[in-house]
Amino acid sequence: MSEPIDFYFDFSSPYGYLMSEKIDAVAAQHGRKVRWHPVLLGIIFQATGSRPPVDGVSSKSKYMWHDFHRSARHLGIPYNPPSRFPLPTQNAARAYYWLHGQDCALARQFAHAAYRALFVEDQDISSPAVVLQIAEKIGVDRSRLEAALQAPEIKARLKEECDQALAIGVFGSPHVVIDGEAFFGADRLAQIEHWLQSGGF
Amino acid sequence: MSEPIDFYFDFSSPYGYLMSEKIDAVAAQHGRKVRWHPVLLGIIFQATGSRPPVDGVSSKSKYMWHDFHRSARHLGIPYNPPSRFPLPTQNAARAYYWLHGQDCALARQFAHAAYRALFVEDQDISSPAVVLQIAEKIGVDRSRLEAALQAPEIKARLKEECDQALAIGVFGSPHVVIDGEAFFGADRLAQIEHWLQSGGF
Numbered sequence: 001m002s003e004p005i006d007f008y009f010d011f012s013s014p015y016g017y018l019m020s021e022k023i024d025a026v027a028a029q030h031g032r033k034v035r036w037h038p039v040l041l042g043i044i045f046q047a048t049g050s051r052p053p054v055d056g057v058s059s060k061s062k063y064m065w066h067d068f069h070r071s072a073r074h075l076g077i078p079y080n081p082p083s084r085f086p087l088p089t090q091n092a093a094r095a096y097y098w099l100h101g102q103d104c105a106l107a108r109q110f111a112h113a114a115y116r117a118l119f120v121e122d123q124d125i126s127s128p129a130v131v132l133q134i135a136e137k138i139g140v141d142r143s144r145l146e147a148a149l150q151a152p153e154i155k156a157r158l159k160e161e162c163d164q165a166l167a168i169g170v171f172g173s174p175h176v177v178i179d180g181e182a183f184f185g186a187d188r189l190a191q192i193e194h195w196l197q198s199g200g201f
Numbered sequence: 202m203s204e205p206i207d208f209y210f211d212f213s214s215p216y217g218y219l220m221s222e223k224i225d226a227v228a229a230q231h232g233r234k235v236r237w238h239p240v241l242l243g244i245i246f247q248a249t250g251s252r253p254p255v256d257g258v259s260s261k262s263k264y265m266w267h268d269f270h271r272s273a274r275h276l277g278i279p280y281n282p283p284s285r286f287p288l289p290t291q292n293a294a295r296a297y298y299w300l301h302g303q304d305c306a307l308a309r310q311f312a313h314a315a316y317r318a319l320f321v322e323d324q325d326i327s328s329p330a331v332v333l334q335i336a337e338k339i340g341v342d343r344s345r346l347e348a349a350l351q352a353p354e355i356k357a358r359l360k361e362e363c364d365q366a367l368a369i370g371v372f373g374s375p376h377v378v379i380d381g382e383a384f385f386g387a388d389r390l391a392q393i394e395h396w397l398q399s400g401g402f
Contacts, residue, residue, distance in 0.1 A: 071392070
């Protein structure tokens with residue numbers, strides 16, 4: 001079994017969502033597991049001076065909204081444009097890391113549910129109440145998670161993950177690392193498959 | 202025969218170069234011609250507030266240089282990183298438009314030669330002397346082209362093309378338009394093929 005693939009993303013990233021719907025299956029075809037790392041793009045952008053794909057540039061922003069939707073159709077993934085965007089995702093990320101400490105598979109299930117809540121069901125996943133509701137639906141104890149969202153060790157874990165992402169050169173979402181090789185963007189899926197098939201090219 | 206595809210690019214754009222090596226063949230497979238439109242990214246970026254992919258953000262710049270090369274290998278296109286980058290491309294663009302007025306096929310041949318001079322042979326295509334030499338090698342009259350590089354009507358033509366590109370929402374290179382549908386980036390080639398095959402998706 002080869003080394004796991006690392007997948008860095010922000011829960012508010014549309015292209016991160018598209019990657020989240022594909023990366024596990026692509027990795028599994030080549031005998032690989034994926035480690036998911038939700039991070040906060042606000043911190044990444046501030047530290048790197050990078051910018052979100054949708055910003056003040058009107059022709060580019062207009063294109064990107066169109067491209068999110070078209071890219072989802074191209075990949076066969078359901079997508080509805082969220083009415084709140086961008087939005088803070090520390091609650092979803094903290095919930096992920098706390099769950100991951102309890103049950104890896106449940107954490108993965110929560111991550112899919114949170115992404116789909118935002119990009120299919122147009123829910124406001126910045127809200128702790130919405131995050132708790134999403135988690136409750138998949139069997140998580142609501143009151144334990146509610147406490148965990150404010151726990152210093154969970155906040156510290158998220159900060160560590162952001163620091164680690166910056167240290168390895170993450171500047172946006174999604175960012176996938178395979179044996180030290182970095183792939184930025186959902187549109188690098190074809191190169192990721194090519195890389196896994198050929199062991200590098 | 203369906204409407205031609207429009208391909209906007211700057212001669213200093215690495216992803217524009219990758220698209221230039223693929224777009225005609227992809228279009229031809231679906232009975233389409235391509236109209237090439239060299240433009241100046243300096244003007245596009247100034248007007249839109251957009252930024253080049255390689256800028257002051259070190260982790261992103263480092264990634265992009267790596268990605269140019271890997272994307273070329275992925276697509277099977279020769280590539281050597283240019284030692285001068287970015288560089289002004291008005292001379293190459295003016296030469297293209299003057300040649301296009303004489304002989305469309307020769308203009309296309311020149312465009313390929315200019316792109317390969319920069320991204321394979323590491324030549325300084327910002328230099329009028331280098332542009333003239335590239336053109337001379339494919340049979341262009343050097344002294345007529347030399348005069349054309351300073352001709353007001355050729356300068357005006359390039360300005361019109363940049364204005365037209367801005368008017369239809371071009372914010373970077375390469376930018377491909379198929380029946381009103383815009384595709385930005387060499388990594389949209391798979392979507393372009395999907396679009397041409399299915400008549401939209």
